[in-house]
Amino acid sequence: MRLRTVLHRRFHDEHGTAFVYVTPSAAILALDGLAGQLVAGFDVPDGVDDADFVAQHADPAEARRALGDLVDLGVIRPVDEVRPPAAQLPPMPFPLATLVLNVTNKCNLSCTYCYEYGADKIATPAAPGEKRVSRMTEDTARQSIDFLLRSSAERPQVSITFFGGETLLNFPAIRAAVDYAEQQAKAVRKRVHYSLTTNATLLTDEVIDFLTTHRFGITISIDGDAGEQDRHRVWKSGAGSFADMEPRIRKLIATNKERKGRPIGARVTVTRGAKSVIDTYRFLTGDLGFDEVGFAPVTAGPDRTWALGDQGYENLLAEFSTLAEDYVAAAAAGRAHGFANLGDLLRELHQGIHKAHPCGAGLGLLGVSTEGELGLCHRFVESKDHALGSVRKGLDEGKRTAFLEQAHVDHKTDCRVCFAKPLCAGGCYHEAHVRYGDATRANLHYCEWIRGFVDLGLKTYARILRANPKFFARYESS
Amino acid sequence: MKHILPLNQKARRLWAMVAQSRQQAVALTQDPPPTEYPFGCTTIFAPGWEVDSSGGTNGLCQPIERDLYDCYHTCYWPAQVPDGVTNAPSWTASCGAPMNDWKSIDLVFP
Ligand code: SF4
Ligand code: SF4
Numbered sequence: 001m002r003l004r005t006v007l008h009r010r011f012h013d014e015h016g017t018a019f020v021y022v023t024p025s026a027a028i029l030a031l032d033g034l035a036g037q038l039v040a041g042f043d044v045p046d047g048v049d050d051a052d053f054v055a056q057h058a059d060p061a062e063a064r065r066a067l068g069d070l071v072d073l074g075v076i077r078p079v080d081e082v083r084p085p086a087a088q089l090p091p092m093p094f095p096l097a098t099l100v101l102n103v104t105n106k107c108n109l110s111c112t113y114c115y116e117y118g119a120d121k122i123a124t125p126a127a128p129g130e131k132r133v134s135r136m137t138e139d140t141a142r143q144s145i146d147f148l149l150r151s152s153a154e155r156p157q158v159s160i161t162f163f164g165g166e167t168l169l170n171f172p173a174i175r176a177a178v179d180y181a182e183q184q185a186k187a188v189r190k191r192v193h194y195s196l197t198t199n200a201t202l203l204t205d206e207v208i209d210f211l212t213t214h215r216f217g218i219t220i221s222i223d224g225d226a227g228e229q230d231r232h233r234v235w236k237s238g239a240g241s242f243a244d245m246e247p248r249i250r251k252l253i254a255t256n257k258e259r260k261g262r263p264i265g266a267r268v269t270v271t272r273g274a275k276s277v278i279d280t281y282r283f284l285t286g287d288l289g290f291d292e293v294g295f296a297p298v299t300a301g302p303d304r305t306w307a308l309g310d311q312g313y314e315n316l317l318a319e320f321s322t323l324a325e326d327y328v329a330a331a332a333a334g335r336a337h338g339f340a341n342l343g344d345l346l347r348e349l350h351q352g353i354h355k356a357h358p359c360g361a362g363l364g365l366l367g368v369s370t371e372g373e374l375g376l377c378h379r380f381v382e383s384k385d386h387a388l389g390s391v392r393k394g395l396d397e398g399k400r401t402a403f404l405e406q407a408h409v410d411h412k413t414d415c416r417v418c419f420a421k422p423l424c425a426g427g428c429y430h431e432a433h434v435r436y437g438d439a440t441r442a443n444l445h446y447c448e449w450i451r452g453f454v455d456l457g458l459k460t461y462a463r464i465l466r467a468n469p470k471f472f473a474r475y476e477s478s
Numbered sequence: 479m480k481h482i483l484p485l486n487q488k489a490r491r492l493w494a495m496v497a498q499s500r501q502q503a504v505a506l507t508q509d510p511p512p513t514e515y516p517f518g519c520t521t522i523f524a525p526g527w528e529v530d531s532s533g534g535t536n537g538l539c540q541p542i543e544r545d546l547y548d549c550y551h552t553c554y555w556p557a558q559v560p561d562g563v564t565n566a567p568s569w570t571a572s573c574g575a576p577m578n579d580w581k582s583i584d585l586v587f588p
Contacts (some may be wrong), residue, residue: 019485027489035481066481072496073482073489352488465485476487 002047047079095153263291294340
């Protein structure tokens with residue numbers, strides 16, 4: 001019978017041990033010399049005859065045995081094996097887990113790269129005479145809570161994320177939503193988890209007290225030290241914002257630590273010409289005291305001056321791998337490390353996550369506009385083309401299902417042959433929309449970078465397992 | 479599995495599944511495991527009327543007498559054994575020690 005190695009990625013650690021990441025199952029296996037030979041030897045498009053291969057091997061009995069194991073584990077399979085039908089959607093309507101409330105689309109800063117206002121915005125412009133609501137009313141916030149609770153089926157816990165614009169410009173809506181959610185959730189015996197993203201400029205003592213009391217998961221958009229922050233994150237006057245936010249961030253982090261709150265994360269937008277992420281990471285965790293730092297390359301058309309060019313992505317990957325060294329050292333000592341991008345990837349690798357869709361948008365997560373309209377996620381809510389109903393009238397299930405079907409990774413031709421598919425699944429819909437004008441397209445401009453990052457994750461995973469085999473137990477679910 | 483080590487959670491689960499299905503396959507090719515038959519009745523078509531190569535019942539895989547008598551006396555197993563409850567109350571009267579004189583049990587014609 002002709003057998004062939006399925007889609008996979010082989011890699012080695014510094015001791016020469018071979019590993020394989022098996023794409024169809026998302027399993028990670030360590031291979032000895034013989035198993036490594038088999039996985040490589042059968043990696044031929046037309047396959048290899050198993051009897052011939054075994055007969056020619058120095059130790060046919062062992063080769064046959066190892067081959068049997070690899071076949072049963074789904075690493076090497078018959079060439080003509082019928083593929084299972086393209087993965088389907090989970091039973092719809094899929095219960096909601098998270099609602100992102102755009103409580104305002106106004107901002108007090110004028111970051112040059114912002115997609116909300118800049119040339120890359122996707123908001124449908126207001127028709128002449130049409131009046132748009134730029135702040136969510138407390139009523140709409142409460143209706144959103146009702147919508148979430150009734151759309152979450154049996155889930156014992158739901159999440160509400162507040163987003164903007166600058167979220168804290170509409171603190172009254174946040175407070176109204178939280179008070180109402182506490183009361184309503186109790187009635188239906190669900191737990192609610194809150195989170196918010198803010199630029200920190202409006203963190204007053206009152207706000208800090210409120211957020212830490214309700215155990216918010218807080219993410220602060222900050223690009224680094226004063227020099228970094230003030231390059232793009234500026235007031236309308238053009239002046240940098242660092243000096244205004246720094247003391248507020250310190251106060252928030254101190255209060256949160258005192259109250260043993262959830263980890264506070266920094267979200268750094270990486271633009272062309274930015275300082276190395278290593279310096280930025282050290283500053284944000286070491287100096288300011290953040291628990292986690294996540295880096296996101298700016299979403300922008302390629303001709304924007306702040307867009308990362310190919311060279312920028314390559315540098316970013318090199319810097320990520322330097323930061324990964326820190327991660328390995330911390331993990332070896334049994335300590336958590338705050339490099340959020342890598343931490344998330346390692347968790348997904350360990351669990352063997354296999355995504356049919358890149359993110360929860362439209363599936364377990366929806367965005368709500370200031371007016372109460374539903375969108376795929378917070379980035380889509382101002383776009384009428386992507387509207388999916390409203391919190392009052394309910395979700396347009398037909399449109400939702402149609403989108404998810406079309407956005408399924410099996411419909412993205414290039415992704416079908418990509419080893420990183422279980423983790424990437426084509427990438428962010430919003431990014432694809434900005435790049436290609438079609439949210440269901442694969443982000444092919446990203447592939448090199450994604451695959452490079454997954455390679456880094458795989459190598460790091462193997463190194464940590466050797467240094468501290470118990471480290472990943474923290475990610476295990478039954 | 480001596481050449482491959484499953485590392486992540488997914489791989490470990492997969493391997494557990496493979497190992498389990500192999501165990502089941504092996505079990506089918508071996509002698510059936512000793513089964514605990516409920517006393518007085520049985521759910522399989524156990525030998526009840528056969529003899530071993532020497533014409534006796536000692537070599538059979540289980541004491542047929544147990545089936546014979548228990549089904550006859552207590553639980554009425556109509557397909558194989560005349561029922562002693564209503565139709566053939568004196569069926570085994572001619573047989574005092576079935577290990578030796580089972581041949582004296584006669585056929586029953588309904
Ligand atoms: S977008 Fe690129 S990296 Fe992502 S799954 Fe598709 S082909 Fe792979
Ligand atoms: S579509 Fe993009 S921005 Fe929206 S939730 Fe998914 S990854 Fe995030």
